Amino acid sequence: MTGRSDIIVIGGGIAGISAAGRMAADAQVTVLEAEDAIGYHATGRSAAIYIRNYGNAALRALNAASEPVFREPEGISDTSLLTPRGLLYVAMPEHAAAIETLMQGSVGMERVDADEAVRLVPILRRDAIAAAAIEPGAQDIDVDRLLQGFAKMLRHGGGRIVTQARANRISREGGLWRVETPQGVFEAPVIVNAAGAWADAVARMAGVQPLGLTPMRRSAVILPAPEGHDVSSWPLFACAGEGWYAKPEAGKLMISPADEDPSEPFDAWPDDMVLAEGLHRFEQAVTTPVTRIERSWAGLRSFFPDRTPAVGYAPDAEGFFWLAGQGGYGVQTSPALSALAADLCAGRASTLADPVVQALAPQRLMHAAFE
Structure with a gap:
């Protein structure tokens, strides 16, 4: 050809x-x-x-x-490409200052207290939350x-x-x-x-x-939903210190250790130790243990300096x-x-x-x- x-x-x-x-x-x-x-x-x-x-x-x-294109994607789709989700940032005491950084120059972000954070995501450990903020306008794409x-x-x-x-x-x-x-x-x-x-x-x-x-590896896993919980209405919730984030995904939870490990360009796969460390950080913030990983993967996010x-x-x-x-x-x-x-x-x-x-x-x- x-x-x-x-x-x-x-x-x-x-x-x-x-x-x-x-x-x-x-x-x-x-x-x-x-x-x-x-x-x-x-x-x-x-x-x-x-x-x-x-x-x-x-x-x-x-x-x-x-954002306007996602909402009215003329020539791309007949309907909006967005679905309401929300994003909740939570900070343990050592990351409390990160909430202030996130709020600087933000649009539509709101501070919430620990009680509200736990209401939104019931598995969060209330006593571990020093500060929290929510971006209600975050949307699934x-x-x-x-x-x-x-x-x-x-x-x-x-x-x-x-x-x-x-x-x-x-x-x-x-x-x-x-x-x-x-x-x-x-x-x-x-x-x-x-x-x-x-x-x-x-x-x-x-x-x-x-x-x-610089390509940087980002890993993720799929976990079963915590027993007794319907996660479908939960926001994406994340450590303000960028130690992990979690997102409801088809009735389960997608967890990422938020890793950024420099890499050569290749068809990336996750590192077991990186996943284990990230899941441990996640477990420190929630009341339910990680018992089973259903699937894992990785991709490369590439950055200039x-x-x-x-x-x-x-x-x-x-x-x-x-x-x-x-x-x-x-x-x-x-x-x-x-x-x-x-x-x-x-x-x-x-x-x-x-x-x-x-x-x-x-x-x-x-x-x-x-x-």
Whole structure:
């Protein structure tokens, strides 16, 4: 198979598929995905929740810009992609100051006392709670419907997705990027690097300076619901000190040790010791023991040094566009980041505030990458 497009997107996670869906209105787009299905890596292993007050100032601006799309996803889905959930932060005495940090600059967060925290999540140990706060507006995201909706948008615009098409060689000649894959050779004047944990590796392959991306493993397990409890109405509840978080999931509990262990890019799996330590921290905050793990998994969340994504053309390579470093925010920022990527590729002004666009610009990372 060979193909000429206006834009090649490398990576079929939510970043690549959402951007390609938006770009298909203006250009012929081909997405190259290394695996046999889109959304295989970080996207398919997401905690799947929208948290307005998550991340730094630039990310919070992206969160705010994305929310209206989740609520009224025109062209993506016929109905809202959000379901009410809520997020409760609890702090043991040693983490009480973390609640103050979370409240700073927040929108819609409220302090609650220990009694209210236990009313919301009955298994919490009241005597272990020094402070608590809730974000009532946190919402579950239907990630699969979001991903498939953007894929449908891409195909409706005449674009295509090629799976099992890992980039083996990337070169530029005659104003075109040339990507050699097991499925054939693909060419386009613009290449979008949406390769997630592999984004710096893709840049190196293309002869472009990498930007200092660090993939970090995040693990999770599924536990049975605590005996005698219906968890379906519980909020996501989390240690304010980032030692663990727990989310109701199909009548069970998904628990993560909130690990961030630097990793090489690979198909991640959990470390048993990391899981054990995280579950021990969780047990210190609740009244019910962990007795059985039904399933475990891990994914890679990739960060640049300032924990802010890079979105824009590389200063050192014509037609090479960065869309990487979404960390743990990729799903919930995808509506805003995909719109920004499409606008920049088409030469349009973004609806995002200019300071936000500048905070995402890849050139901010060029010097840091050499240090």
